[in-house]
Amino acid sequence: MDEWLKDSTEVEASWVTVDLAIFTVRGDQLMVLLIERGLEPFRGRPALPGGYVQKDETLREGALRELWEEAGIDGSRLHLEQLGAYGDPRRDPRGRVVTIAYLALGPDLPVPVGGTDAERAYWAPVSELAEGAGELAFDHLIILTDALEEIRRKLEYTAVATVFCGESFTLSELRTVYEVIWGQHLDPSNFRRKVLNTAGFVKPTGEQRLPPTGRPAALYSRGSAWLLSPPLLRGASHPA
Amino acid sequence: MDEWLKDSTEVEASWVTVDLAIFTVRGDQLMVLLIERGLEPFRGRPALPGGYVQKDETLREGALRELWEEAGIDGSRLHLEQLGAYGDPRRDPRGRVVTIAYLALGPDLPVPVGGTDAERAYWAPVSELAEGAGELAFDHLIILTDALEEIRRKLEYTAVATVFCGESFTLSELRTVYEVIWGQHLDPSNFRRKVLNTAGFVKPTGEQRLPPTGRPAALYSRGSAWLLSPPLLRGASHPA
DNA sequence: TCAAAAGTGTTCTGTGTACACCCATGG
DNA sequence: CCATGGGTGTACACAGAACACTTTTGA
Numbered sequence: 001m002d003e004w005l006k007d008s009t010e011v012e013a014s015w016v017t018v019d020l021a022i023f024t025v026r027g028d029q030l031m032v033l034l035i036e037r038g039l040e041p042f043r044g045r046p047a048l049p050g051g052y053v054q055k056d057e058t059l060r061e062g063a064l065r066e067l068w069e070e071a072g073i074d075g076s077r078l079h080l081e082q083l084g085a086y087g088d089p090r091r092d093p094r095g096r097v098v099t100i101a102y103l104a105l106g107p108d109l110p111v112p113v114g115g116t117d118a119e120r121a122y123w124a125p126v127s128e129l130a131e132g133a134g135e136l137a138f139d140h141l142i143i144l145t146d147a148l149e150e151i152r153r154k155l156e157y158t159a160v161a162t163v164f165c166g167e168s169f170t171l172s173e174l175r176t177v178y179e180v181i182w183g184q185h186l187d188p189s190n191f192r193r194k195v196l197n198t199a200g201f202v203k204p205t206g207e208q209r210l211p212p213t214g215r216p217a218a219l220y221s222r223g224s225a226w227l228l229s230p231p232l233l234r235g236a237s238h239p240a
Numbered sequence: 241m242d243e244w245l246k247d248s249t250e251v252e253a254s255w256v257t258v259d260l261a262i263f264t265v266r267g268d269q270l271m272v273l274l275i276e277r278g279l280e281p282f283r284g285r286p287a288l289p290g291g292y293v294q295k296d297e298t299l300r301e302g303a304l305r306e307l308w309e310e311a312g313i314d315g316s317r318l319h320l321e322q323l324g325a326y327g328d329p330r331r332d333p334r335g336r337v338v339t340i341a342y343l344a345l346g347p348d349l350p351v352p353v354g355g356t357d358a359e360r361a362y363w364a365p366v367s368e369l370a371e372g373a374g375e376l377a378f379d380h381l382i383i384l385t386d387a388l389e390e391i392r393r394k395l396e397y398t399a400v401a402t403v404f405c406g407e408s409f410t411l412s413e414l415r416t417v418y419e420v421i422w423g424q425h426l427d428p429s430n431f432r433r434k435v436l437n438t439a440g441f442v443k444p445t446g447e448q449r450l451p452p453t454g455r456p457a458a459l460y461s462r463g464s465a466w467l468l469s470p471p472l473l474r475g476a477s478h479p480a
Numbered sequence: 481t482c483a484a485a486a487g488t489g490t491t492c493t494g495t496g497t498a499c500a501c502c503c504a505t506g507g
Numbered sequence: 508c509c510a511t512g513g514g515t516g517t518a519c520a521c522a523g524a525a526c527a528c529t530t531t532t533g534a
Contacts, residue, residue, distance in 0.1 A: 215486040218487090235524090428513080455504040
C-alpha cells in the first residue's frame, strides 16, 4: 500500500469514527440525542453518540450500527444522511481521529433508550444547548451547529420534514415541524396551499384525525417527491 | 487509545486520503482536472488528483497541499469546499482507504500544469466523461457526479458562480457560467436584472471592457454576499 | 352557544418571463 | 451602414403574504 506514499514519515494511518447527530421533534421543541461520556477524555461531558468504523462495513453501515448500539434505535425507519468529515489533528487529545458525521432524523422516538455501554443517553432540547448543561466533548458543538444549519436548509428544498412525522400526519403537524425548526410562525392557510400545490410532497390517505378540540383534520402520508419544486422558502420575515 | 474499542478485533486504523474535484469554465465547457495514474491499481486510467493526509494537517490543509503538488495550483485564489467522505471498504482493492472529497472551483487556470509526480495532468470536458476516454479509477465517477450535482445546486443559492470568473467580469461572462453549468439558455436581460437586484451579489467597478464586437460592457467584481436571497432558481423550463 | 382548529376564498403586491426596443462599438 | 452584443422598458401571468370567512367538532 505504501507505493502511493511520497514521504512515509509524514503519513500514518488514522482512526476513523462515525458520530451521529440524531434529531426529533417533540411537542414544540427540536431535540437532539446526547450521551454522557463514561470514559476519558471528556468523561462526564455530553457528546454525540458514535464509535469506531469496523473493518468490513461502509461508513453508512457503521452509522446504522452505532445508531442501534448507542441509542437503541432501528435505523430502517429514519432518514440517515452524511453530513461531512471532521479531521482536525487536534480535535481528539489522544491523536488523529477522523470522524464522519451523520445526520439522523426521525419521528418522536418512544424512549431515549440507554446504549449498550454504560453511558447514559437522553434527549436534549436544542434551544438549551447554547447555555449551560456542560460543554460538548470534542468538536461536537461544531458538528451540531453544522447539522442544524443543514436541516434548516434542507427543509426548504426537500420533503425531509415528513420524516419527523409518523406514517400519516395532519398538515398542522407538518407545519409545526417547520415552525419548530425554523423558529418562526407560518400562516396555516398559506402553508396548506403551498404544500398541496407542490407535486408529490404529500398524498391524502382519506382518513381523518380528531384534534383535542376543533374540526377533524385530514391525514396525509409522504408523497413520491423528495426534491420540492418550487421550494418552500423561509423569508427573512415572520418574527416568531 | 483503545479504551474506546469495544471489540478490537473488529476495528483497525484506516488510510485517509483527500481527493479533489477541480472545476473551471473554459469557453463554453465545464472542465475537470484529471490525472493519468502512473501506478497500480488502475494504472493508466484517469483519476481525480489526491493523496494521503499527513500527520499534522487538517483535511482542508491536506486538500490545499495536494492541489499544489498534483496540479500546481495555488489554492489561495480558489473556492475550496468539502464534498463528503467515501469509505466503502471495497472502493480500493488494496484495503480500507477512506477518502475525503473536496470541491475546488476557480477561473480558467493558465495551464493544466503537470503534477510533481510522473502522472500527466489535463483538463477534461465534463460533457465527454460519460462516454469513453476510459473509465475513472476507484469510485471517482461517483465522486464526480456528486460534485457536479453540488455545483449545480450551489449556483442557485450562493454567489459561487463568481469564483469561475476573474477578478472583474462582465455580466455576460457570469451568465455564461450559469449557462454552461446548468446546460440551459438564460435570458440576458432577465439575468441582468436578477443579479443586480440581489443585494451584494456583484458590485460595479466603473471600468468597461470591449467585446470582440458590440457595445462595451460594464465590469463587476464579487460583492459582499455569499448567500443569495432570493435565490436564482433554474426552472425546469428553458431548453438549451 | 362558544372555543378551537380545519379548511376556503380573496385581495394585493412583488417577481419571473417573454419580448420589443434602444445604445454603443468595430468593421 | 450594418452586425453584434450591451442595456432598458414593459406587459402578462403567477406565486406568496395577509387576512376575512366558513365548517366541523367537543365541551
